[in-house]
Amino acid sequence: MLQEIQIYNTLTRKKEVFQPLVPGKVGMYVCGPTVYGPAHLGHARPAITFDLLFRYLKHLGYKVRYVRNITDVGHLVADADEGEDKIAQKARLDELEPMEVVQIYTNDFHHAMRMLNVESPSIEPRASGHIIEQIEEVRKILKAGYAYESNGSVYFDVEKYAQSNDYGQLSGRKIEDLISNTRALDGQEEKRSGLDFAIWKKAQPEHIMRWPSPWSDGFPGWHLECTAMSTKYLGETFDIHGGGMDLTFPHHEAEIAQAKAANGKDAVRYWMHNNMITLNGQKMGKSLGNAISLEQFASGSHPLLEQAYSPMTIRFFMLQAHYRSTLDFSNEALQAAEKGLDRLMKATVKIGKLPVSPTSSVNIAELKSNVYAAMNDDLNSPIAIAYLFEGVKMINSVADGKASLTAADREELKALFDAFVYDIFGLKVEAQNASANNEVLTEVVDLLMNLRLQAKANKDWATSDKIRNELTAIGFDIKDTKEGATWELKK
């Protein structure tokens, strides 16, 4: 059931029919986080976007190898500490071993991913575990003549590369403009041009994270790790490379150049970029100081949060916008998503219990084809969800006896919802509070519900309402449906 899907390729700025290099198999690489701070809402966007792609491709029958790295070395900070590694800087402040910092925030990231129901990638390589490969990559680029050594560091020679290649093709920049617009930063005398970037950096004496190399004791440049690791696990040419839009320049542009310089060919066939999460219209980011961590969302402990939001609400909130659009955070929008998600999940659970009829008054086949068509059009999850809500309406109408469904259509509908809601969108019913799973509590509440039922039978509204009101006050949600009264404990 390999369907034709279109994806937007940043390289060509067009939607293209996706055709993997090897039929039936997909290699994809996505830039993961730099583990030097808590995972925040911004990190959730690419994680969820490419989790959706990963899940959908698998659903369509592709065998996917999904590589998402952890950056734990090599990021240079531009502020106060000249040339100091981000990880090492944080370590000094906290008086922790650098690898301790890496571990803390790697764990934090993994925890956040689990909460968001983001599947583990096939391979999650760490930059620090691939120093040998990166040194090899530097060697290849040097040998090809596209890099030069300077005072123990090795720089990529952008201008030389640009003579025979299109540097700037991904980000739409022209080399001449780049040359005239590059900022003159201090401490760059080692470079021939401000455009050049380090692929190996000599470590200063105080720099703790360092590895021996033919050029100096030092560490690899940030852009290089992705090239080295994607090549190692996916080959010199692979299908999809993803990441945040903010990485297109210089990071991904540099990756293109490094791979071409080292291997003589273009590595990536489809470049995909997710857009940013904004806060009051401005990008949410650690360096901007306006990031809300995922932990804070779950607990509601941030001044901007009016309440706690479950990870599934965040996931659904993101899926309701297209991945290439900016998505503005607001309490109002999150609350709307929370309610919409609740409606979708409740309907999904109901399908199996719907009554069946000899005929259907609804068209399930058309609904199904609409949902797939939306997803096949560059992963248009908001449209797909809009169609699922049409399905929700069908489900509720059938439950109300206002529409009918054959047994075969009910199975079809259930399969569709199970596939999309659970497997592809990765939504799940939140685990209830531990106490709600307590059998004794359940029995007690059932007892109260029975008392209320009796009171109702006796038309003793005062008692029945008292029970309902007090349970509601405690945090229970009581509903009288056709099938009888139901209760659930709200968070």
Next chain:
RNA sequence: GGUCGGUUGGCCGAGUGGCUAGGCAGCGGUCUGCAAAACCGUGUACGGCGGUUCGAAUCCGCCACUGACCUCCA
């Protein structure tokens, strides 16, 4: 300053040269002892000014505002 985007109804957010996206909120109704839920009905939305067109929110031009990148960033 350069490159690339965005501007849609109370909020969020899709999309298309002519036909109701969807969610949330609101309003009216059905159901219910009441409520909740559900269902039905309900909105002359597309930044401004020009142009192309039988017809543009959708294409073109100009303007305004706004964002991302150009330095680490998801």
